[in-house]
Amino acid sequence: GAGVSQSPSNKVTEKGKDVELRCDPISGHTALYWYRQSLGQGLEFLIYFQGNSAPDKSGLPSDRFSAERTGGSVSTLTIQRTQQEDSAVYLCASSLLPREGEAFFGQGTRLTVV
Amino acid sequence: RKEVEQDPGPFNVPEGATVAFNCTYSNSASQSFFWYRQDCRKEPKLLMSVYSSGNEDGRFTAQLNRASQYISLLIRDSKLSDSATYLCVGSSGSNYQLIWGAGTKLIIKP
Numbered sequence: 658g659a660g661v662s663q664s665p666s667n668k669v670t671e672k673g674k675d676v677e678l679r680c681d682p683i684s685g686h687t688a689l690y691w692y693r694q695s696l697g698q699g700l701e702f703l704i705y706f707q708g709n710s711a712p713d714k715s716g717l718p719s720d721r722f723s724a725e726r727t728g729g730s731v732s733t734l735t736i737q738r739t740q741q742e743d744s745a746v747y748l749c750a751s752s753l754l755p756r757e758g759e760a761f762f763g764q765g766t767r768l769t770v771v
Numbered sequence: 772r773k774e775v776e777q778d779p780g781p782f783n784v785p786e787g788a789t790v791a792f793n794c795t796y797s798n799s800a801s802q803s804f805f806w807y808r809q810d811c812r813k814e815p816k817l818l819m820s821v822y823s824s825g826n827e828d829g830r831f832t833a834q835l836n837r838a839s840q841y842i843s844l845l846i847r848d849s850k851l852s853d854s855a856t857y858l859c860v861g862s863s864g865s866n867y868q869l870i871w872g873a874g875t876k877l878i879i880k881p
Contacts, residue, residue, distance in 0.1 A: 690869070699858070699873030700815070713868070748814060759805075760869060762814035 659683075663749050663763035670739055670770055678734040678766045682751030689732050690760060691724060692748045700748065706732060739770045774798055775861050777872035784849055784879055791845040792875045794859030801870070803862040804842045806833055808855045809874065815858055818844075846877075854879045 662681040670676050682689050691703040702716040706726045717723070721739075726732040736743055746767050750760040777794045784790045796804075804821040819826065821833040821842050832845040842859055859872035 692871075700871040702868065702871075705868065759817045759820075762816070764814050 661749055661751055661761050661763035663747075663766050665766055666764060667767045668769070670768070672741060672770055673738055675735065675737045676739055676768065678736075678747050678749075678768070680732045680734070680749030680751075680763060682730065682732070682749070683761055684730075686751035686753050686761075687729065688752045688754060688760075689726060690750045690752075691732070691734050692750065693718075693745045694748060694765075695745045703734070703747075736768075739768075741770045744768055744770045774870045775859055775872040777857075777859050777875045779873060779875060781876040781878050784877065786849060786851055786879050786881050788849050789845065789847045790849055790877065791843055792857065792877075794842045794844075794872050794875075796840050796842070796859075796861045796870070798861065798870070799837075799840065801861040804835055805860040805862075806831075806842075806844050807858040807860055809858055810855050818857070849879045851879050851881060853877060 661683055664679045668676055687708055689706040692700040693703055694700050704711055704714050704716055704724050708729045709726050721737045724734045746765040748762055748765045750762045752760045775796050782790055806818040807815040808818045809815040819828050819831060819833050821835045823835050825834040830847045834843045844857060846853055854877055856874040856876045858874045861870045
């Protein structure tokens with residue numbers, strides 16, 4: 658597709674369940690970012706990928722969060738044993754190069770943990 | 772102190788007025804800056820880059836003041852469709868990260 662695609666667009670899950678969020682970046686974009694945004698709040702950085710490598714995972718809130726990227730393309734963010742405080746919109750962005758200001762965002766996955 | 776700080780607003784402005792807001796940054800190593808726009812329940816989208824010499828795009832003017840470490844965005848002849856949250860972003864020169872402000876909410880009223 659032409660833009661960044663995220664799936665699912667909405668996810669409601671029970672507390673304690675695992676969820677997997679998917680991001681398809683723009684073809685050819687080497688940099689991929691995951692952010693979290695709670696209602697009315699700014700963007701919270703989670704993790705950055707350069708190719709398949711994640712040089713900085715320091716933004717991940719806890720060890721329940723993990724992410725991977727394969728083939729320099731699709732990335733998945735996995736949250737294990739979800740908690741209510743994990744409820745937020747999870748945004749993925751990609752850019753052609755690192756430090757490239759024009760990051761293109763997907764429409765996000767709205768996660769609700771009940 | 773946050774690396775990038777913005778007044779959260781909201782700024783309530785009548786249609787047709789000029790509005791300006793600033794963003795301050797703490798990392799003097801930051802090299803590049805950008806303004807993004809985020810509509811309610813939508814993803815952020817790049818509005819404009821901010822250059823040291825200042826730049827203008829239609830009704831929008833962005834400026835960077837490195838000495839005082841702030842970035843500004845000026846919107847002239849504001850339209851109802853300008854209502855959104857404006858996010859200030861800095862890019863560190865030493866790493867990849869984009870550092871995001873929490874955003875300034877703008878409401879244009881008829």
